Amino acid sequence: MSTLAITVDGLKLPNPFIIASGPPGTNLNVIAKAFQEGWGAVIAKTVSLDASKVINVTPRYAKLFSNDKQEVVGWENIELISDRPLKIWIEEFKKCKDRFPDRALIASIMEEYRKDAWFEIVERCQETGVDGFELNFSCPHGLPERKMGSAMGEDPEILEEVCGWVAAAAKKPVWAKMTPNVTRIEEPTRAALRGGAQGVSLINTIRCVMGVNLDTFRPEPSVEGYTTPGGYSSKAVKPIALRMVMEVASMVRSEFPDRTISGIGGIETGEDAAQFILLGADTVQVCTGVMKFGYECIKPMQEELLAFMEKHQFETVQDFKGKSLDFFTSHADLVCRQAERKAAQKAAAAKSVRSDAEWNSESFVRQSDSLSRP
Numbered sequence: 001m002s003t004l005a006i007t008v009d010g011l012k013l014p015n016p017f018i019i020a021s022g023p024p025g026t027n028l029n030v031i032a033k034a035f036q037e038g039w040g041a042v043i044a045k046t047v048s049l050d051a052s053k054v055i056n057v058t059p060r061y062a063k064l065f066s067n068d069k070q071e072v073v074g075w076e077n078i079e080l081i082s083d084r085p086l087k088i089w090i091e092e093f094k095k096c097k098d099r100f101p102d103r104a105l106i107a108s109i110m111e112e113y114r115k116d117a118w119f120e121i122v123e124r125c126q127e128t129g130v131d132g133f134e135l136n137f138s139c140p141h142g143l144p145e146r147k148m149g150s151a152m153g154e155d156p157e158i159l160e161e162v163c164g165w166v167a168a169a170a171k172k173p174v175w176a177k178m179t180p181n182v183t184r185i186e187e188p189t190r191a192a193l194r195g196g197a198q199g200v201s202l203i204n205t206i207r208c209v210m211g212v213n214l215d216t217f218r219p220e221p222s223v224e225g226y227t228t229p230g231g232y233s234s235k236a237v238k239p240i241a242l243r244m245v246m247e248v249a250s251m252v253r254s255e256f257p258d259r260t261i262s263g264i265g266g267i268e269t270g271e272d273a274a275q276f277i278l279l280g281a282d283t284v285q286v287c288t289g290v291m292k293f294g295y296e297c298i299k300p301m302q303e304e305l306l307a308f309m310e311k312h313q314f315e316t317v318q319d320f321k322g323k324s325l326d327f328f329t330s331h332a333d334l335v336c337r338q339a340e341r342k343a344a345q346k347a348a349a350a351k352s353v354r355s356d357a358e359w360n361s362e363s364f365v366r367q368s369d370s371l372s373r374p
């Protein structure tokens with residue numbers, strides 16, 4: 001019998017589906033709903049020490065629809081981290097752990113480039129009993145103007161240093177959430193792991209501009225007629241997320257074999273999750289999918305992932321983690337493999353022509369018989 005239950009970095013989860021940091025983990029009410037619906041863990045909306053500096057605008061989302069307008073395939077947001085005071089979050093983290101003591105609640109944290117600030121936020125959250133930390137090094141809009149978020153995630157030296165500070169202060173597992181807005185994702189990831197993060201989460205949103213209104217010439221989402229590039233998520237980003245998870249997993253497998261990966265980006269089904277796990281993810285996170293389909297989508301996702309496992313007789317998620325990584329190679333190797341296959345086919349064809357010429361009435365029965373054997 002297959003099971004979705006997993007243990008990752010010491011956290012026991014009923015399944016590998018985690019609510020990603022964002023609107024689906026924006027306060028205790030919705031976090032409780034996520035646990036009640038059966039999500040494996042929740043990563044709360046990112047918090048910082050001084051929420052008064054976080055000022056959101058409206059509208060802050062823009063959607064890309066399929067041609068028939070029936071489906072949202074891409075989603076831009078220019079939403080910042082949580083604008084709720086840390087004091088309220090601390091109370092809610094405590095209440096959440098009282099109500100759901102055996103469920104994993106992970107605090108997503110972000111701070112300025114100061115050791116004392118990172119120490120303080122880790123310690124204040126840690127006292128509430130949260131089960132782990134995710135370090136948001138990856139929000140691509142707004143916060144980088146204050147040298148936070150992806151401004152840190154793009155700089156391996158800073159990443160290593162900040163992960164080191166957090167690892168020194170944290171008594172719980174620490175995951176670094178990586179930005180996809182870099183050319184080579186392995187470099188910052190390596191730095192975060194060297195700094196002491198137990199795991200990495202990827203990807204956060206991809207910097208984007210959703211579109212331009214052809215009547216007003218204003219780009220969207222338009223706030224008082226202006227905009228700023230935002231973060232792209234949902235189904236459209238899945239191929240990019242899969243590629244980055246594959247690159248990171250290949251590196252982690254050889255250089256940091258005891259570290260973990262949480263895959264994120266466009267996951268909406270159990271089959272999507274299976275693909276991320278086949279490419280090396282230990283867990284998967286969902287944000288926009290929950291905003292599109294509601295918390296209840298965890299049920300079909302679990303059923304689909306279990307059906308995949310049962311079909312292939314995998315007992316645990318670990319049994320197929322990274323199984324597809326071995327099927328990546330260089331383009332030059334693809335060319336060699338194809339040339340070898342074509343040469344073998346040609347040789348087989350030549351052989352069959354030769355043996356055709358050998359057909360004759362005396363050996364006809366023997367030759368017919370030989371063709372029926374494997």
Ligand SMILES: Cc1cc2nc3c(=O)[nH]c(=O)nc-3n(C[C@H](O)[C@H](O)[C@H](O)COP(=O)(O)O)c2cc1C
Pocket residue numbers: 020021022023045046075077079080081082108136139177203204205232233234235237264265266267285286287288289
């Ligand atoms: C509206 C919105 C707000 C988000 N806020 C946060 C955040 O506060 N912290 C964070 O680490 N990621 C945040 N994210 C990024 C998501 O956690 C996730 O990495 C990204 O959206 C890709 O996954 P998805 O396609 O499942 O949404 C946000 C995403 C969206 C769409």
